[in-house]
Structure formats: structure tokens, C-alpha cells
Amino acid sequence: MSKQPTIGFIGAGNMASAIIGGMLAERFKPEQIWASAPDDRQLQSLAKRFGINTTTDNRHCATQADVLVLAVKPQVMQEACSTIHSVVQNTRPLIVSIAAGLDAATLESWLGGELPIVRCMPNTPALVGQGASALYATPAVSAPQRQLAEQIFASVGLAVWLDEESQMHAVTALSGSGPAYCFLFLEALEDAARNAGLDAAVARQLAIQTLAGAAKMARDSGDDPATLKRNVMSPGGTTEKAIETFETADFSGIVASAYEAARTRSGELAEQLRKSAD
Ligand SMILES: NC(=O)C1=CN([C@@H]2O[C@H](COP(=O)(O)OP(=O)(O)OC[C@H]3O[C@@H](n4cnc5c(N)ncnc54)[C@H](O)[C@@H]3O)[C@@H](O)[C@H]2O)C=CC1
Numbered sequence: 001m002s003k004q005p006t007i008g009f010i011g012a013g014n015m016a017s018a019i020i021g022g023m024l025a026e027r028f029k030p031e032q033i034w035a036s037a038p039d040d041r042q043l044q045s046l047a048k049r050f051g052i053n054t055t056t057d058n059r060h061c062a063t064q065a066d067v068l069v070l071a072v073k074p075q076v077m078q079e080a081c082s083t084i085h086s087v088v089q090n091t092r093p094l095i096v097s098i099a100a101g102l103d104a105a106t107l108e109s110w111l112g113g114e115l116p117i118v119r120c121m122p123n124t125p126a127l128v129g130q131g132a133s134a135l136y137a138t139p140a141v142s143a144p145q146r147q148l149a150e151q152i153f154a155s156v157g158l159a160v161w162l163d164e165e166s167q168m169h170a171v172t173a174l175s176g177s178g179p180a181y182c183f184l185f186l187e188a189l190e191d192a193a194r195n196a197g198l199d200a201a202v203a204r205q206l207a208i209q210t211l212a213g214a215a216k217m218a219r220d221s222g223d224d225p226a227t228l229k230r231n232v233m234s235p236g237g238t239t240e241k242a243i244e245t246f247e248t249a250d251f252s253g254i255v256a257s258a259y260e261a262a263r264t265r266s267g268e269l270a271e272q273l274r275k276s277a278d
């Protein structure tokens with residue numbers, strides 16, 4: 001790829017626009033990016049916001065692309081793949097799928113064989129440049145293609161590689177779904193403070209900054225979470241009482257069960273999609 005590679009997006013929703021926004025803030029140029037979706041209004045808004053190329057024709061988007069990011073819902077992926085099958089068999093771009101619970105083998109069976117495929121599980125904080133993405137490359141992916149895939153997702157936050165595709169289920173339940181767990185905790189904390197009489201806006205501001213500050217400390221201090229937790233707990237103080245309450249209600253057990261439910265669901269989705277490909 002001596003010229004600047006062209007990146008095509010099939011699907012122009014939340015995740016595609018988050019990733020495109022991040023790419024443009026880094027080294028990518030609007031003229032390098034194409035997006036296609038059935039909804040012309042959605043495309044016009046992306047074109048206006050980012051100055052990228054758009055089309056309602058998936059085939060046209062795929063024809064331009066050195067890298068084709070598949071950013072549609074898993075349930076419509078098979079149909080989207082059928083529209084670009086003959087193009088990708090001809091041009092053989094790097095395929096990057098961000099769909100939850102969709103195996104590379106299933107995707108390959110929908111697109112035709114022997115394509116270089118990267119699977120990625122991003123998350124919604126990519127919208128604010130604070131995403132966490134895990135990537136897995138099939139053996140057909142070359143080193144420069146791997147590097148390019150990493151550049152795309154590193155432009156919206158952290159990007160890490162997995163050695164085994166099967167680890168995607170564990171990642172989906174951690175960082176893919178994880179932002180929702182954090183928002184649930186945030187909601188609960190805010191509600192409790194409001195019920196205690198705190199002004200709603202103040203409760204929200206303090207709760208958000210507390211989560212953001214704690215996350216930054218966990219990332220930057222070099223201390224493990226157990227040490228950081230102990231540092232907040234004065235003997236005989238308030239935090240000790242709260243942590244005791246969490247432990248009595250088996251907070252860790254609840255988190256583990258919720259995590260397992262998401263991981264199991266990711267496996268079920270993969271199985272359903274695999275069966276629909278047979
Ligand atoms: N939302 C999340 O937290 C995460 C989502 N994902 C994955 O990202 C993918 C996209 O999700 P979102 O952006 O949230 O969905 P979304 O609903 O916001 O966007 C989907 C896009 O696909 C377009 N589309 C529908 N049918 C199409 C077709 N046949 N051809 C081309 N485009 C078509 C829609 O018009 C829309 O632009 C999904 O596969 C999801 O599993 C991955 C990680 C996190």
C-alpha cells in the first residue's frame with residue numbers, strides 16, 4: 001500500500017462515527033474515508049460533520065477500500081456481506097469486523113474464502129477518544145495490515161491484541177459491555193446521594209468525577225486496586241462500613257455472575273450466527 005490506504009465503513013451508526021471521528025483527529029484524512037449505509041440522512045450528517053465520502057451503495061464503498069470495516073449489527077451482517085461478496089473476492093481488502101459474537105470463520109463463509117480478517121471488540125467510550133479495543137488477526141493478515149488495523153483503533157483509545165479468537169467472548173463481557181456496568185454503578189451512586197437530600201446536579205458532578213478520578217488513579221498510580229481501596233479506608237471510618245455492606249451483599253459475586261451472563265451470551269450469539277451460516 002504505497003498510496004494512503006482507503007478505509008471503507010459498511011454501516012454508519014454510533015461505532016462507525018466514533019471511530020471515524022478518532023481517525024480524523026489522528027493521522028487519517030477525510031478523503032481516505034468512505035462510509036455506506038441505507039440511511040441517506042445519516043450519511044449526509046456524517047459527510048457534513050467529517051467531510052468524508054459517503055454512498056448508499058455498499059458495493060461502491062467496498063470497491064474503494066483497502067480496509068473494509070464492517071460496522072453493522074450482527075443480525076444484518078449476513079445481508080450486508082451478500083452485497084459486497086463479489087467485490088471483496090475481486091479486490092481482497094483487509095476485512096475488520098466489530099460485530100459482537102461473530103466468528104471470523106462465519107464471516108469468511110459469508111464473504112467467500114481466504115480473506116485477511118481482523119476481529120475487533122471496541123466500546124462506546126471510543127466516542128470520546130477513551131475506547132478500549134481488543135483485536136484478533138487471522139493468519140492471512142499481513143504485518144502492515146495488522147499495523148494499520150491497530151492505528152485505526154489506537155486513534156480512539158487503547159488497542160490490545162489477543163492471541164486466541166476464543167478470548168473475544170471474555171473481552172466482550174469485560175470492555176465491550178463494561179461501560180454499561182460503570183453507568184449502572186454511577187446511576188446507583190447518584191440515586192443514593194439524591195435520596196440523602198443532595199442536589200441532583202451536584203450528586204451527578206461528584207459521582208462522575210469520583211469514577212473518573214478513581215479510574216485515572218488506577219491507571220496512573222501503579223498501585224493495584226486492593227491497595228487503592230485500602231488507602232481510602234480509615235480504620236473505624238465511613239468507607240469500611242460501606243465496603244462491609246458491599247461484601248455482605250456479595251458484590252464481587254454479583255459482578256462475577258453478571259460478567260458470566262454476558263460472556264455466555266456472546267458464545268450463544270456466535271453459535272446462532274454460525275448455525276445461520278450452515
Ligand atoms: N454499541 C456498542 O457498545 C458496541 C457495538 N459493537 C458492534 O458494533 C456494530 C455496530 O453497532 P452500532 O454502531 O452501535 O449500531 P448502529 O445501529 O448505531 O449502526 C448500524 C449501522 O448499520 C447501518 N446498516 C443497517 N443495515 C445495513 C446494510 N445492509 N448495509 C450497510 N449498512 C447497514 C445502519 O443504517 C447504521 O448506520 C455491531 O455489530 C455491534 O455488535 C461493538 C462493540 C460495542
Ligand SMILES: O=C(O)[C@@H]1CCC=N1
Pocket residue numbers: 100172176177
Ligand atoms: O450488548 C451488545 O451485544 C454489544 C456488544 C458489546 C457492547 N454492546
